[in-house]
Amino acid sequence: MVVIRGMGGQGKSQVALEFCKRTRGKPFDTIFWADASSASTLNQSLEVVSERLGSRSYEMPDANARVQYVIRTLQNWPTHWLIVYDNYDSPFAFGRPLTDFMPQNNQGMIIVTSRYGDTLNLAEDDCQIELPGLAEEEACGLLLKLGRSLKTDDATTHARRIVARLGYHALAIAQAGAYIATR
Secondary structure (H helix, E strand, O other): OEEEEOOOOOOHHHHHHHHHHHHEOOOEOEEEEEEOOOHHHHHHHHHHHHHHOOOOOOOOOOHHHHHHHHHHHHHOOOOOEEEEEEOOOOHHHOOOOHHHHOOOOOOEEEEEEEOOHHHHHHOOHHHEEEOOOOOHHHHHHHHHHHOOOOOOHHHHHHHHHHHHHOOOOHHHHHHHHHHHHHO
16 A cells, blocks of 8 residues: 655646556556545446456446445455555545455555545555655746746746745646746
8 A cells, every 4th residue: 555645736646647657567467547536436436447347237236336346356366456546635525434445455556646644544654655845946947947938047036936935836836837928
């Protein structure tokens, strides 16, 4: 279990997606992505997974049965698998713990992305990834590039003040850069 935590727009999903791309086929033969932004979206995602795993909805008309089918199937999966529970930002809206949706198997790995601070407790200390904001130089470079600004001393001074006010937050900097480019 790995938890990637950070503010919205920090790139949690992108980090998980890049990990999936780099590990597809080696070591993970099977990778699934589930939207964990709510209990209903997670159930819907796992229902799609159940179809991919070969279940037939007419054999299991109940959504909960299809979710349990996924969990049981992955618990017995003979090769390495990975499932990403993306955007687990509102644990209290679930009504039951996320661990109820997690297969237990030595062949599998689970990644959870979340804005919620206590989500880190789902993983061991060495499997908790906290995404910080960008470094000042990277943040200024991004703002100047997206804002189509020349890298002059004056522009860099203004960029430093702007990115500091934006908390070095990548999404906010990208939006500010786009705004600057249109002005």
